[in-house]
Amino acid sequence: MSQIKIKVTDIQQLTENIKKFEFVSADGGHLPSWEAGSHIDVEIDEHMRKSYSLANKPGDTERWVTAILREENGGGGSKYMHDKVSVGDELTIAEPPTNHFPLDENAAKHLLIGGGIGITPLLAMGYRLKEMGADYHLHYCTKSKKETAFYDEIVEVFGDGLTFHHDGGDPSQGIKLDDVLGAQEDDQHLYLCGPGGLIAAAREAASHWRDGTVHFELFASAKSDEDKVEDTDGDQPFEVELKVSGKTLSVPADKSILEILWENDVDVMYACEDGWCGNCKVGLLSGKVDHRDEFLDDADRENFMQVCISRAMPGEKLVLDI
């Protein structure tokens, strides 16, 4: 793994809760190249990494731009970035930008739907699609114009291929997903990024779209407290045995394996705490897992699990390779 040191060159308040950050290479050289949809993992502290999508023109190796929503109830990463990081500070990136949300550049048409801070990878996609001369349209959902990050830049990049949906805080006044997603055009692909509720509703409305044409990235930052409560409904306690450290730990119904590992000083890297970034992947030696992540494929699930979100199946004990 090759760490990268970056320096903060600009910070701007885009909305009441969203700040834009610009970075250059701390050594004055070029940054690694990257594609639309990529994110960087910023090392907040020894145990915490946070993933932030890049929002500027893909392939820019002079500077990277991201935007971060300050989460009052989050794990602390966004508060650290908002409250502690200043222009001139250096930060460590775990590895070159990685992309779990790529564009299918061979598709004939591209439909993008974003909510709130989920605009960051979609803006980078817009730059790339414009450069390609592609057929593309963005539907961007926010509460109001005032709470729309990157407003002028979005207008410039998406031009006529743009619809804003300002719902004033009432989703029933927002985007009509059944209308927008009702008919899939020939070779049209869909890209979704934003809060869990929007992604779930859009995936449902696009359930008739052809396999492999719906791409999404969930932003944990926008997940509501109600979503979090729902997730733990009906969960049961179970045990995990840690083969390498020789510990056996009890995981109660209302806590994740990751939380129990922290409490017992077992180091596991993490970022999203929501099953999509891949950072908390650990080896699975035995036991049946209730996989709840969006990261592992079926083959990986034989031998790995994401400990931030996945649990043991009822009555199972898990043996992990840590």
Ligand code: FES
């Ligand atoms: S911390 Fe992101 S998948 Fe677990």
